[in-house]
Amino acid sequence: MDDRDVEALLARYRPAHPDPELESRLSFRLKAEATESSGRTWPWAVAAAALLAITIGLHAASREGAVEQPASVDAAATLSLELGGDDVGRRAAEFILAAQPPPPPQDQSLGVPGLDTR
Numbered sequence: 001m002d003d004r005d006v007e008a009l010l011a012r013y014r015p016a017h018p019d020p021e022l023e024s025r026l027s028f029r030l031k032a033e034a035t036e037s038s039g040r041t042w043p044w045a046v047a048a049a050a051l052l053a054i055t056i057g058l059h060a061a062s063r064e065g066a067v068e069q070p071a072s073v074d075a076a077a078t079l080s081l082e083l084g085g086d087d088v089g090r091r092a093a094e095f096i097l098a099a100q101p102p103p104p105p106q107d108q109s110l111g112v113p114g115l116d117t118r
Helices: 003-011 020-040 042-065 071-082 087-099
Strands: none
Touching: 020 042, 071 087
């Protein structure tokens, strides 16, 4: 048995080539579906725009109602741990933080001039 015999045996199992008319039938069907579905595209665009508007509105509403934890609680705990973590360290941390000036208020705008979210 040589290479020609093996090729002859394998030729029986090779896939058949597609029908020559298949490409024309597929392209015709795809073109027909594309023209039919073009009239149904705008509802999806409207739904996506509405979803985007709702998401932005809910995000803005949730930011306004959020209550932030005072940073002094976290800073006092961190500083007291650095000062030993005992009662003396806690009192020293509270004294140090009380002597510092309050931080400036944070900017609540979205970075757009003239637009304020407060």
